[in-house]
Each structure stands twice: as C-alpha cells, then as structure tokens.
Amino acid sequence: MNEAGDPKGSPVFLPETNMNRVAHFGVVRLSLAALLFVAGHALAQTDPLPSWNDGAAKKAIIDFVQATTTHGNAKFVPPAERVATFDQDGTLWVEHPMYSQILYCLDRVPALVKAKPELAKVEPFKTVMSGDREAIAKLPFKEIEKILVATLTGMPVDDFNAEARKWLAEARDPRWKRPYTELTYLPMQEVLKYLRGNGYKTYIVTGGGQDFVRVYAEQTYGIPPEQVVGSAAGTKYGYDKNGRPFLTKDPKLLLNNNDAGKPEGIHLMIGRRPYAAFGNSGGDQQMLEYTTAGDGARLAMLVLHDDAKREYAYGPAKGMRDTKVGAFSQKLYDEATKKGWTVISMKDDWQKIFAFE
C-alpha cells in the first residue's frame, strides 16, 4: 500500500454493494482501518485552496494550518485558541475606487437632505447633492467624516440595519455591475473556509464600521456578527412611546479600528492574540506585528494589488501608483520581507480572483 498516496494513481473505491450494506447497517466485511485509510486518501487528494497558484503564499498557508492543527507537532495550537483575523477592504473584497461604506454614506445623503432640508446649503452636503463627481472625490477626509456621522448615527440600530441591507441589495459596482457583496476574493473565501474547517475562528478586523459590516458578513463570508471587530461608535439605550426599549446609534467613536487601533480592538473584542492575520495596507501593520509577536507558529500575510487587468494595481510599493485608499508603501513591503511576512501577489498567486469569473 502506498501510504503517501498518489493523487494521479488509481482511486480506491469500495464496491458499491458493500457501501450500500454500510448505509443499511448490513453485514460489513470492511475493517475500520481500511475505512480510515480511504477517508485519509480522499482528503489528501482535495486541494483546500484551488484558486491559488502553487507558490510560497499558498505553501505558507497550508504549512501553517498543518503545523498548528497536527497533534504532536511542536507548533500545535489548542482549538480554543485558534483565532485568525482578516482586514476586510482590499483583503477580502474590492476597495477601489472607494470603500463601499463611503459609497453607502454618499448615497444616503439625498434622503438625509430630504429629512433635513437645511443641510442642502451646508457643506459638504451641498457638494454631494451637486452630483459633481470630481468635486466629491476631492472632499477632504474631515468633510467626509461629517457625512459619515450624519448618515451612520442618530438613528435606531434597527432602522440603520434595514437601510444598509436595502442598499447592499440594490447598489451595483460601476465596473463589474454587480452587488458589492459579490466582489469578494475567491482565494480569500477559500482561506476562510480552510481555516474554519481546521477549527479556526475567523474574525473580520476592519477599519470600516462594525455595524455596517455585520449586516452582510454572515451571508457574505460566513462570519457571524459577534466575530466582526470594526470601528465602532456607541449606542444609547432608550424607550419608544410604547415603552419598548431600543438602541440608538451614537456619534461618539469608541474604537477607531485602524493602525494601533486594530490590536487594541482585538484585545477589547476577542481577548486573545491571533495566530494568523491578513491585511493589505499600512493600517494592518500593527495587527500583523501583534500577531507575530506571540510564541509558536504565526502567519502574517499582506495582499498586494498588482493586477491592473483583473482588478486594480496600486501601491505605491513596487513603483505602482500611490493611493489614499488602501496604500501599501514600499517601506511596508520591505518590512514584510525582513520580518518573514508573506506578500500575496494577486497577479501571480491567484488563479482566479472572483467566483463569477
């Protein structure tokens, strides 16, 4: 018997008649050892990351999972401690030309102005209402922030959830003409499933709004609300006119989940240091540092957007164009190399980028 198994050799099949007898609790001549061998053989033949090209990135993921989940391995991690964290924008789904949540907020402005007509004459709402895309694109972040506060806070949590859900169902990305929730990276979806299949709890740790991401994370990534850590404002508890309690979204920011805010948010919301962390920009650096500062096997990966044809190319690492949205500096690139973090090249490492391709 070939213990290693040859994926191209003859597959081992049970005679169908015996299989039927197993299913019907019939007389079974097959020993348990033989059954386990067949099961092991079948697993060895299944590639957990079929959308990845063979290379250092794919190998790093598989080596990490095998080392941390194999009993007896010095790097074995008990199931309860298996935590993997993922940035969202640019790591799990498309973030260019603009973060989806910002587009949501801009799209909410007309309804906001309708409810509060006095805003029509006030910046930055005036510019957004003008529809002048160039002028909107030039709004400084301080002005954008006013739009975020006005469209993301002040309403009951349930109303916000309903509005966000409606937008996500209706809005379309202008390039792919698809809902934003379809613009997730298939190779990363495979990593999420592969890690979960090996006992890892997968978390989103995003600079985006925690409540916004929670609206779709479960359906889009299989990540439940309690495993979404994001920038978070508080809520205020109160009662409606019938005495029914409800929560209102408060403008006060509790957690700015970017840069150093990521490890701080991880401590607040999870209370464990991750064993694996995935990001794609300078805002993820501290999360990767914090992850790899722990003992044992740690996996740190950064997605590099170097595929102008199938997605986008931006850096400024490797001489690609600079960007305000998800910048990956040459300094970060050099540091990743120095520290042994793995840079994922979308162009070279991903055979397929989207499920719909």
Next chain:
Amino acid sequence: MNEAGDPKGSPVFLPETNMNRVAHFGVVRLSLAALLFVAGHALAQTDPLPSWNDGAAKKAIIDFVQATTTHGNAKFVPPAERVATFDQDGTLWVEHPMYSQILYCLDRVPALVKAKPELAKVEPFKTVMSGDREAIAKLPFKEIEKILVATLTGMPVDDFNAEARKWLAEARDPRWKRPYTELTYLPMQEVLKYLRGNGYKTYIVTGGGQDFVRVYAEQTYGIPPEQVVGSAAGTKYGYDKNGRPFLTKDPKLLLNNNDAGKPEGIHLMIGRRPYAAFGNSGGDQQMLEYTTAGDGARLAMLVLHDDAKREYAYGPAKGMRDTKVGAFSQKLYDEATKKGWTVISMKDDWQKIFAFE
C-alpha cells in the same frame, strides 16, 4: 406505546447481545425508529438540572430550551442566533460581603504603595494601608474608584493577567475558606451546560472588569474570553525596548457595563439580541428588558438571595435587608412579576448551592 414516556415506568432496554452487535457493526435487527425512541427515552430520563428543585423556575428553563430547540416548534431559534447572557456577581457566584474584584484591588494596594511610596500619605490609599476594616468599608464609591484605576490600569496587559491569576489562586473567601472561583452556584453551572448542550452560546455580561473576569471565566464557567462582556477600559499599543509590541491598560473607560450599559455592551460586543438573560439586581434590569423585547420565546430570570443560612439574604425586596452590593428592590420584584420574568428563590429553587456542599 406511551409516547409521553413515564420516567417511573419500566425502562426500555435493548437486549445486551443486540447492543454488542450494534457496537461491532454486526447484524442489527433493530429498526432506526426503535433506536431513536430508546435514545429519546434515555434523554428524557436524564435531569439536566439535578440541583434544582421542581418548580416554576426549573420548568421555565426547560420549557424555554425545549421550545427554542425543537424543529417545527413555532418558537424554534436557529443555532447561530442562540445567545444567552449571564450577569456574574450574585448571579453565577457569590458577591457578598463584597465583589471579588474590589477585594483584589484592595489587596493590590500594598504592592502599589511599595512601588509608589508617595501614595502612602494620600487618600484613599492611606485608609486601605491602615488595615482598619470598618473605615475601608465606609469609603465612598468615588474613593474606591481611585483604587480601581490605580490597581487595574497603567500596566501591560500581560502583567495584569499574571497578577490577577496569582491572586485568584491564593486568595480565600473568609467564610468558606475557599478560592473565590469555587464559590460559583452549582445550579447556574448546570444552566450554562444545559444551554450550551442545546446549541446556545453562553456569555457573561458583567459590570465587573472585562479583563479581570476573562482571566478565570474559561476555567471556572467554560466561557472563553471572547464571550465575556464587561466594563472595559481601552488599551494603548506600544513597543518595549526590544521593539516587541505590547498593550498597556488605559484608564479611560470605554464601556460602563451596568444598567443601560448592558444592552449597549451586548450590541457592541455580540451584535445580537439574547434569547435568554439572567441577572440578580437592578443593574440587570435593562438587559432583561432588551432581551424580552425581541420576538418569539425569551427567557428572563432573576436570582433572589433569600437564603441567609446557606448563602446570604438581601433585597431590599421581600423585606430583606438593603445592600449596596447587588440590591434587588421591591420595585424590581414587582416589575418582574408583572412582566412574567421568573424570580429564582435560592432558598426554594436550589437543592444545592455549591458543588462542594
């Protein structure tokens, strides 16, 4: 066949020879339906809450679990949404004469004064150092707060965890002469296990410090750090002299997880409304309101400390003595009755209070 099953009737046993054949994948004459009936019967005979006396409280828990986990029941709750929240002090373990975390902070004062001798002459540290128990007991909460800030913040997270772990191993409750972690209520431990066995995620939602409770929650209750929601200050990310990143506990309070802070904390940390909530004082009222404001079956329970002999008796509900620690007012008692929340009488509903009894 008696479908309802009579736990005191003749038990249905399989002939042992047949059981052995099942175990050995041998010839099985028993039908699947018969097997399922036997399994169901065996389960019905196992009391999931053996430390509870029969009564309304025990029945409320079992009815809730059966309704929400039985496929086809109108009140069925999908597994992903099964969330149950538990206050800790006075609900899962003893809180009198004083919350364990306050005792920890008081016990830390000598080490603190040793490190910062100037504190010896400053209140409230001076009073604590005097050892005058009566004077310490009279310190107003504002002064106690200064002790909390000084002993719970300003140090690296890892140092705090190590100190808390050491104290928990060494400190003893003066009445029972046991570690505080042994003073958990056996009937509530049974509820935690019963709910988890039925697919519920169990959370602690405590006014106590999130980091402090996380140190022992996993070992003491089987509740992992990511399922502990507590009063939380932030942390600050930084680097030691070797460039290794670490988190320092910051004094700024992010979440005061009492009263209205409990539903606010639940939204922040879990993002789902609980189906079941357990508390014991006015600080839990909003959590129970928020829980029961949801659709379908909801379970709201309050532990009443009315057993002076086996534990403590305090209210001021039902004419028991008033207390600053875990007060259960007559108004809350009346409201619970009005709203259909179940009050658990420690005296009448609990056959046994501690595992060591």
